[in-house]
Amino acid sequence: MQAFIHGMVLAMGLILPLGVQNLFVFTQGVTQPSFLRALPAVITASICDTLLILLAVEGISVFVASFVLFKILLLTFGIIFLCYMGWITWNSIPVGTTNDETKSVTMKQQILFAVSVSLFNPHAVLDTIGVIGTSSIHYVEKEKLFFTLACILISWCWFLFLAVLGRGFGKRKGFRQMFGLINKVSAVFMWLSALYMIFSSTI
Template sequence: MISAIIHGVILAFGLILPLGVQNVFVFNQGATQPKFSKTLPVVLTASICDTILISLSVLGVSVIVLEVYWIKVVLLTVGIIFLAYMGFVTWKSKPISNSSDIKAPSPKKQIAFAASVSLLNPHAIMDTIGVIGTSSISYSGIERLGFTFACIGISWIWFFSLALVGRQVGKLNNSGGFISILNKVSALIMWGTAIYLIITLIPK
């Protein structure tokens, strides 16, 4: 049981640490929102989406979904549209030095964006299916449950921590220069991921 939990913790950290659209978006919201409470829609959505992906991968359901070609095409197409739009909005957004003047995006908009970069991210899907899902096969019963909850727990802790770090960085760099650079980097990563999705749709 303990070894399964440790395995889940190490594996989840290894998969979630690399810079990607999901991490950049959560950090960006932490840095730009006037209060940490304003980032909760993003943090909770990203955490819940990861919980869903991990649970489905352990159950083997996600593999079946990806084997249905038209479902995969629809998911990737929607992902491309969302990422292209998000990249445009992020690139155009202008940082405001006075945080009290910032008009935060509506919770619905934050949730939609966070869900799109979580559920429509091919890297996240392949990580959960190819790595977490495959690794869970070696466990059964209470050990598999421990492995699964360890992966999910790390995901929740990571997103809350990422938003908190982003909030502190935003406070230290309230001139707007850092946020402006972060927005540009975020937009480029989103567009780069959208291009990657388009390439995956091209028949080989």
């Protein structure tokens, strides 16, 4: 039980801060015509987080910390994808200006974007692998299993909650009319994240 609670608290601390991944899942809850249509983003983000958590627990953090080239490649992919996603978000059609089918992204786009913000965000990857991986070394066998399950459970529940929350806000007319501005703010946030990665890599 102690390991399970520790895993829950640790996972919540990592996943709660506002980030590109959270913004994207929330956005899909708002823009998709139904909650079911937002599930590809939720499931993909959850699976990616599950993969990162499993890799962290299995000790991949040691590998990441040992190879500078791997970090550079991860950083490069992250910057490219954030810039691309920012451009897509900035130019997306505002909610309420057209029908649901044209304003919402396709299932393929949801999966691609969710993978990119989950696996090609260096800070998210290194935080997950570093923090969760480091914490997991204090547990063995069943304790490590419960610690891992807790981290994964929080991840799935959080992304489902974000989509449901987005869906609830999306039904409000005033909020939907403001979503064009929210898209612009999200795009700027993505570009600033990319710039921060560039800046932090040069220090």
